Amino acid sequence: MDQQRLTALELMQDGPVIPVIVLNDPAHAVPMAQALVAGGVRVLEVTLRTPQGLSCIEAIARAVPEAIVGAGTVRSAGDAQACANAGARFAVSPGYTSALGRACQELRLPLLPGVATSGEIMAAQADGFNELKFFPAVQAGGSAMLKAWQGPFGDVRFCPTGGISQGNAREFLALKNVVCVGGSWLVPVEAMEQGDWSRITALAREAVALRAV
Incomplete structure (x- = not known):
């Protein structure tokens, strides 16, 4: 993908897993992004859960053009503008x-809104959003909830996030209304602290292979 403006669905379709990234040290941002891209994962969600989130997004956007970096934990119009x-x-x-x-x-700015209930899905759809993040996925009903939504919300595509791991990702990806999943297991804190970028690349490659469900 190049620098053209992408839709939420195109972002979701780029790979089976969107890594959910929490960065405490801005020095980790660029090598971490490079390691993920080397493993075939280009769509990166850097959360605003730490004060360093925005500076990390800026660093990746500038130094790793192959990456498609976005912001997670966006909660307000101000957050959206800053991102x-x-x-x-x-x-x-x-x-x-x-x-x-x-x-x-x-x-x-393409938005993947978080929903956990049918009412929230309807509110998002009323405003034109049909690609949604199911969060927190496991805690809010897991794959059973997504199966139940296939009937009334057959036109909605989901990215379940929250409690998704390498162990249960295939269960979610097998559902017809799931395009991709979000997960933090691709970027272990200890790997970043140790500068073990090859481990992150290996985890990215394994994540890409989940496409073959």
Whole structure:
């Protein structure tokens, strides 16, 4: 993928796993992104759970053009603006509000809104969002909930995140309404602290192989 503007669905279709990345040290951002790209994982969600999130997004956007870096834990219009300014190419939110949806639409920033209930799905769809993050997936009903939603929400595509691991990812990816999953197991904290970038590349390759479900 090049630098063209991508839809949420195109971002989800790029690979079976979107890594959910929490960075405490900005020095880890670029080598971590390079390691993931080397393993075939290009769509990266860097969360705003730490004060370093925005600077890490900016560093990756500048230094690793092969990566498609986005922002996670986006909760407000201000967050969306700050992420766009930092070079984020998409946003992921833990929940959904119309104010956030409008802000991202005005910024032309693809948004993957978080939902956990049928009412939240309907609210997001009413504002034009049909590609959604199911969060927290395991805690909110897991694959059984996604199967139940296939009937009433057959036009919605999901990225389940929250409790997804290498061990249960295939269970979710096998569902017809799941395009990809989100997970943090691709970027273990200890691997980043030790600078073990080859381990992250290996985990990325294993994640890409999950496509063959």
